[in-house]
Amino acid sequence: MTTTDTAIAATAAGISAIAGGLAWHASRKANATAAAVARIEEDRWHTELVPNIQLTRNGDTLELTYVGPPTLGPLRIRPEIRDDRDRSVDRVLAGGPTREELAEVIWGPCRFRPGNEGADERGRTTAPFRLEPGDSHKLAIDPSPRPSWMEGVDGERRWRRDYQSAPIRLWLICEADGHKPWRLPVDVHRFGAATTTPADGTTRR
CATH class of the missing domain: 1.20.5 (Single alpha-helices involved in coiled-coils or other helix-helix interfaces)
Incomplete structure (x- = not known):
């Protein structure tokens, strides 16, 4: 070459x-x-495909109805009660409740009945449950206990007054086969129903 x-x-x-x-x-x-x-x-x-879950409060019962979309098939739902606002960044005052004590309180009108439907001892969440499209599931709720530092009859009265007209705020963690989980916020008022938040970020009422 x-x-x-x-x-x-x-x-x-x-x-x-x-x-x-x-x-x-x-x-x-x-x-x-x-x-x-x-x-x-x-x-x-x-x-x-965000799940549409309707929630209705009736006395000491919270009813969840799986409205759709039916193409998702069965859902596994775990509800979790949210506080009225995030207190994790609040200042902790000397002589007042500690950050851990503040975190133990459910800052809202209601909690899940402890021990019922696998609810934890604080009533913050329940065990997951399965729902088919169109089916409903009822959960027992109780008034949330006042913080230990709000003592006596007056403390109880102030606590009830503060949350008399407040909604129950929840996260619904929803899982369906073949999909990533959804974590949906919803506020349920004392009278009436609400549904989970759709894609545009507004709460259906």
Whole structure:
């Protein structure tokens, strides 16, 4: 092979290597783009298929009805009572309740009845339960106990007055086969019903 032939072969090999590298980068970019599109589509479906759960408060009972969408199939639902606001960043005053004591309190009108439906000892949450589309599930609720530092009859009266007209605030953690879990906020007022938050972030009433 002449020097010219060797140079031509080397050039061809270089061009082939460059072309191969470009093809590899193009393939990686295409795969990354496809994965990004798939994630966007998955997130869109996750938002559009948000479970519609209707909640109705009737005395010492909270009823949850799985309205839809029926295409999700059965749901596993775990309700959790939220506080009226986040107190984890509040200042802790000397001589007052500790941060741990503040966290023990359910700052709202009601709790789940401890021990009923697998509710924890504070009544903050229950065991998960299964619902088919169109079915309902009832949970027992009780007035939330006042903090230990609100002593006596006057403390009890002030506690009840503070939350007399406040809604029960909840998270509903919903799981369906083949989907990522949903964590849905909902406020249930003393009289009337509410449903879980839809994709636009507003609360259905």
